[in-house]
Amino acid sequence: MPYRYEVGDIVKLKKKHPCGSFEWEILRVGADFRLKCCGCGHQIMIPRKQVEKNTRDLKKPLA
Numbered sequence: 001m002p003y004r005y006e007v008g009d010i011v012k013l014k015k016k017h018p019c020g021s022f023e024w025e026i027l028r029v030g031a032d033f034r035l036k037c038c039g040c041g042h043q044i045m046i047p048r049k050q051v052e053k054n055t056r057d058l059k060k061p062l063a
Contacts, residue, residue, distance in 0.1 A: 003058045005029050012057040
């Protein structure tokens, strides 16, 4: 089942960041995603295809 990515969602990726966190907050959605590490706050730009391939879980924020 494909995930529906939105700004504010938390994605859990396959590989962990060097700080030890697997979770990233989505700051921007498009052809590229801007993600912020939930562990240390580091921000990256990553292609959509790579995010879709490496996503393990998606958490929606409580509204």
